[in-house]
Structures are given as structure tokens and as C-alpha cells.
Amino acid sequence: MAHGREGLSEGAAAAMSGPAAEAAAVLERGRLLFARECSFSAGAADAAALPPAGLPEVAFAGRSNVGKSSLVNALTGRRTLARVSHTPGRTQQLNFFDLGGRLQLVDLPGYGYAKVSKGKVRQWTQLLESYLRGRPTLRRLCLLIDARHGAMDSDRALAALLDQAAVTYQLVLTKTDKVTPAELDRLQAALGTELAGRGAAHPEIIATSSLSGAGIAELRAALAALASPAAE
Secondary structure (H helix, E strand, C coil): CCCCCCCCCHHHHHHCCHHHHHHHHHHHHHHHHHCCCEEEEEEECCHHHCCCCCCCEEEEEEECCCCHHHHHHHHHCCCCCCCCCCCCCCCCCEEEEEECCCEEEEECCCECCCCCCHHHHHHHHHHHHHHHHCCCCEEEEEEEEECCCCCCHHHHHHHHHHHHHCCCEEEEEECHHHCCHHHHHHHHHHHHHHHCCCCCECCCCEECCCCCCCCHHHHHHHHHCCCCCCCC
16 A cells, blocks of 8 residues: 655656755655554553663654644554544553554654643653653654644743753644645744754754645655664
């Protein structure tokens, strides 16, 4: 089953050279990785339940209803891999997905939703801190920001925690199909300025839409660079 962009034809590949060919090859590596089998491997509601560290991991975090599950599904080309819910705060644990034996995708619980109890907030915070501080295989955290609303105080609090824990994180804008190109440009410029003062932030901001597919190939390529090498 093919997912995302189709591979380049031989004629198109031959016509490319230099930077264009290199960029196409990078996108193709991302497409090939995310076309591999991806399946649920573990869930953890507390630190004691975290699975043993193994494959390189990429985690996805963001405010409740930011579109984490939709993004994971779009990346893997599977509609029901990560459960999509219209009820904010539905994800209550860390969910681990094995991508072709080369990369582990980790869907973190959403945060910042007012109707979640203080006890749930404390539980989520403790679990998150345990995971971030003690996970040697965590290569990057994708911090999702809803393009309609921009960064919130809760997003900045998580960024500060990541800076303190020295965990590399990358901003990924979601739902960009809901804003105009001019609004998106302004948001990216503002966030870029804000990131410049943060030690663990990756400088590239990737703008995506799970609905239109915008940015999905680019995010696949960025994450494929963090995966274990393919077996010979």
C-alpha cells in the first residue's frame, strides 16, 4: 500500500542534478520510511509503565485538540493508527508506535485543556518530566502549534521544560489550511524570533495540514533523518 507522494519516475530522477536531486532524494527517503508498517507497540500511563528504551524516538506534544493524532495518521498514511477524537483530553497515556523497526513514534497526552482536573495535570506533568529527563533514545520532540491560535503560555512552559532537559524540539504548525498565507507568514516570523532565544529549539519550523497534506512530505523527511539506518 503506497502512502503520500509517489516515487520519482526514472526520467524525472535522471533530469535532476545537484541540489534539486539531493532534495528529491531526502523526500524520497522520508516517503519510503513512512510507507513501512507502523503499529502500536506500548502504552504508558505512568513512569513505571514506560517500555524499555530501544529504537530512536520522536515524540509529538501539543495542546489538547491541536491535531496530534491527525498528524500521526497523515504521516503514516493510516487513518486510524492514532485515535482521532473531537473530545479534548482523550489521550490519557503515552502511546508508542513502531515504524518499520527503525523509529518509534510517541503520541503524548494533550495539555492546556481547562476541563482536565488538577490531579490529571499533575499526573501528566510527572509522567512527561520522567519521560523527557530519562529517555536516552528520544531524538526530537515535535511541539505542535495550532496555526489559528499561535503559541500559548502552556506551549512556552513545555518549551522551557525542554530547554532545561536539553531535549531538542521542533515547532510543527498544524491546521495551516485554516489560515491565509499572509497570516501563516506572520506567525512563522514571530515564532522564529521567539525560538532564537531558546537553547534546545530546532531552527526550522514546519507548517503542515493533515487535511491538504501540506508539509507532510517535509516532516517525514526531517524525521527519517533521525531513524535507525535501514538494514542492508
